[in-house]
Structures are given as structure tokens and as C-alpha cells.
Amino acid sequence: MPDSVDSDLTYDDLIHDLNNVFETITEAAELLRRDKRWSPLAATLARSVNRGKRLLGAIPDRTPNLSAIIGDSIQSITDYCVAARKPRLKFVRQINDEIRLPGSSKDWERVFENLFLNAAQVMRKPGRIDICAQQADGTLTITVADNGPGIRADILPRLFRADVSTKNNSKTRSGLGLHIVDSIVKKHAGRVHAANREGVPGAVFTLSVPSV
Numbered sequence: 001m002p003d004s005v006d007s008d009l010t011y012d013d014l015i016h017d018l019n020n021v022f023e024t025i026t027e028a029a030e031l032l033r034r035d036k037r038w039s040p041l042a043a044t045l046a047r048s049v050n051r052g053k054r055l056l057g058a059i060p061d062r063t064p065n066l067s068a069i070i071g072d073s074i075q076s077i078t079d080y081c082v083a084a085r086k087p088r089l090k091f092v093r094q095i096n097d098e099i100r101l102p103g104s105s106k107d108w109e110r111v112f113e114n115l116f117l118n119a120a121q122v123m124r125k126p127g128r129i130d131i132c133a134q135q136a137d138g139t140l141t142i143t144v145a146d147n148g149p150g151i152r153a154d155i156l157p158r159l160f161r162a163d164v165s166t167k168n169n170s171k172t173r174s175g176l177g178l179h180i181v182d183s184i185v186k187k188h189a190g191r192v193h194a195a196n197r198e199g200v201p202g203a204v205f206t207l208s209v210p211s212v
């Protein structure tokens with residue numbers, strides 16, 4: 001438990017109360033769903049609630065299949081781009097349907113959602129993200145490449161440290177997304193590397209983990 005949370009509260013208490021929050025959102029979404037104009041937004045809310053529940057462990061985790069996890073993460077970020085009125089992203093995948101990942105699917109959703117979200121947040125115009133997965137010599141290598149402005153050179157060497165961010169938002173803590181990505185990948189005996197693409201604008205993240 002983080003220090004900021006009341007020590008009398010257990011994780012189960014937190015899940016209980018967050019489920020109440022999800023319940024309210026679900027009820028509101030149900031009202032929206034009845035009106036054709038708002039039903040896409042209702043579906044977005046329902047997907048976000050399910051994602052929140054999966055993160056909390058309030059609904060059972062699924063088998064970590066890479067293709068399915070990437071599909072869900074693309075849906076979440078597409079929902080975000082529509083709701084936040086961000087430029088749309090086109091996702092191009094080269095992923096074999098059979099590829100599995102180690103550990104839990106909720107961990108990997110956090111990895112890909114943070115990577116896709118970062119790309120969505122730096123894009124100033126509609127962009128593209130290419131995701132490619134390859135298995136060789138017992139290692140699964142996944143690349144996520146975008147065609148945005150690229151990573152600022154001054155932060156590149158310390159990108160995965162907590163609190164490294166170019167966001168100027170004094171209200172909430174920033175610079176956690178890539179730290180989470182790095183921690184999860186390391187937990188599964190893997191590594192993640194960030195670079196700017198050669199010859200074209202954009203960033204590329206390369207993840208490698210032992211094949212399962």
C-alpha cells in the first residue's frame with residue numbers, strides 16, 4: 001500500500017469502494033446507451049470500467065495472449081483519443097495470433113497502454129503506430145514505433161526513471177508511465193529500450209522477454 005493511503009484500509013476495502021465508483025459509472029453508461037447519439041460513449045465507459053476492474057483484480061485475469069492484449073490496448077487508446085479529442089492514431093500490427101506472454105494480462109495491458117498513450121499525447125496530427133512481434137532463439141521481441149515528434153534528446157538517457165516528464169501539469173504527478181513499463185518488463189526478466197527512429201521522425205520502443 002502507498003504511504004498516502006490510510007493504513008486502516010485494506011486492499012479489499014479499496015476494491016470494494018472502487019467497485020462502488022464503477023457501479024455509478026456503469027449505471028450512467030446504461031442511461032446513455034438508451035440514446036443512439038450517446039451509445040458509442042456508453043460503450044467507451046463500459047470498456048473503461050472493465051479495464052479498471054481488471055487492473056484491480058476484481059474480475060479474473062485472462063491468459064496473456066499478445067494479440068488480444070494489443071487489441072484491447074488499441075481499443076482503450078482509441079477510446080481515449082475520441083473522448084479527449086486527440087488526433088486519431090492508425091495502428092498497424094504484425095503479430096502472430098499464437099504468441100503468448102509470461103505473467104498476467106493486466107500487467108501487459110499496462111505496458112502497451114502506457115506506450116500507446118504516450119504516443120497519442122505527443123501527436124499533434126493524426127499518426128500511425130506500428131507494432132511488430134518476432135520470436136527467435138528463445139526471445140520474444142516486440143517493437144512499438146510511432147511517427148510523432150520523437151523523444152526529446154535531453155531526457156532520453158534517463159527516460160525510464162520515475163518523474164522524468166515533459167508534461168507541465170502541476171496538479172498530478174507525471175513521469176510514471178515509462179517507469180511502470182520498465183518495472184513490469186523487468187519483473188518478467190525482460191528489458192525495454194527507447195530510441196528515436198533513424199531517417200524518419202518518431203520514437204521506437206523495443207521490448208524483449210524470454211519466450212514462453
Ligand SMILES: Nc1ncnc2c1ncn2[C@@H]1O[C@H](COP(=O)(O)OP(=O)(O)OP(=O)(O)O)[C@@H](O)[C@H]1O
Nearest residue numbers: 118119150151164165166167174175176177178203
Ligand atoms: N512516443 C513518444 N514520443 C515522444 N516522446 C515520448 C514518447 N513516449 C514518451 N515520451 C517522452 O517521455 C516522457 C516520459 O514518459 P512517461 O510515460 O514516463 O511520463 P509522462 O507521459 O510524461 O507522464 P505519465 O505517464 O505519468 O502521465 C514524456 O513526458 C515524453 O516527453
Ligand SMILES: [Mg+2]
Nearest residue numbers: 114118177178
Ligand atoms: Mg506517459
